[in-house]
Amino acid sequence: MSTLAVAKKDFLDVRRAKIVWFVGALYVAFMALLVYFGQNGRPDPTVLNALWNLTAVGAMFIPLIALVTAYLAIAGERESGGIKYMLSIPNSRRDVVLGKFLTRTAIVSASIAVAFLIGGALTLAWYPSPEMDTFGIMTALTVLYALTYVAVAIGISAATASRSRAMGGSIAFFFITSVLNVFGPLQLAIDYLVNDLAGLDVSMYQIMFVQSLVSPTAAYVNSTGLAFPDGFRTIPPDLPWFLQGEAMVVVMIAWLVVPLALGIWQFERVDLG
Template sequence: MSTLAVAKKDFLDVRRAKIVWFVSSLYLLLAVAMFYFGQNNAEEPEFRNALQSLTGTGALVLTLVALVTAYLAIAGERESGSIKYMLSIPNSRREVVLGKFLTRSGVVVASILLGFGIGTILGYLWYPSVDLELLLGTLALTILFTLTYVSIAIGISAATASRSRAMGGTIAFFFVTTVLVLFGLVNTALGWIFNDVLGRDLSGEVLTFIEALVSPMIAFSRAFNIFLADLPEEAFQDQPWYLEGEMMIVILLAWLVVPLALGIWKFERADLG
């Protein structure tokens, strides 16, 4: 078999997972809600505002979609023992990891495309105009952001031998890099560690950059600044180069590649008993 063959077989399994379709449906309902409330009781509703609402609020839901879809991809089969059958066909361990990544990515991307598709239709029905350039750019960035979480979940799944460990690792990652970030606690903790404990006296901009390195959510939110070209130039003129949107995309690409590579490296060396 090959990577594509593994992906095809895995799709037959994942499509029966009700929890995956449940969390995916939440994103579709969110898309409808954001575009409905964006124009409700508004004399001149703006498509951009509704899209920004979907992008910001939807990011949290999409992290859950990605993590729930992928965190048991390999660990679940290792615990049940079915991974040995898959590897005896034969498939290399790398093909298994990449195949699982393709399948779970496909499910997640399908949810995003449906959500944005619904938003586009509602945009033409309820709004004076639709900014297609903004729509496509936001769609591409949202897909990249969400795939980083698929990569992270697959990497965790490939590096763990049981469902409980995969779940624990995934929850811990989500809690630290998403929940704590949203409450501003990660930035506060970084300031305490570097400035108070280590005495480095780092600026707020440097701390924000470090926060973006440890949280795809922060990198995603700052990368969205690329599409805010109509804001006053003063809003970005004092911003250092390492906080620009293009740099945030580089960070997201690193989050896409590194966890998957580490997962493959760990899985190839694992004792499957």
């Protein structure tokens, strides 16, 4: 078997997981509701406000879709003993990790694409200026953001031997990089560490960059400058180059590649007994 063969078999298994489709359906529902309420009862509605609110919802909700879809991909097989059968076919350990990643990537991407397709259709029907270019950019950024958490979940799953450890690692990562980021303590903690404890004179923009390096969620939110006009809502018009949307896309790509590579490296060294 190969990476694609592993992905095909895994897809047949994971498509039966009702929780995966339930969480994806919730995101579709959020999309439809935000687009609806963005125009309901307003004389001159703009879909930009609905998409901005969706960014805030997605910053918390997209990681849940990705982590729920992927965190048991390999750890569940190891705990059940199925991983030994999979490797005896034979498959390389890298084939297993990459195959699982491809499957979970396809499922998460499809959920997000369906949500944006429905949102786009409703926008064309309800809004005088549908802003389809912004819709397209936000779709691409949101898919990339989701895949960073898929890669992290696959990496954690490959590095752990049980469901409980994979779940604990995924919850901890979500709490630190998403919850603490959205509600502010992550930025305050970085500021305290580099300026108060280390005695450095680090600007707020530099702290925001460090925040993006340690949180895919921060990188995603900062990348939305590619979709929205300068100065829209809380997007400053004069961000330094390292906080521009293009730089944030590079950071998210790194978040996609590095955890996956580390997961493969760890999985190849572990003794499966």
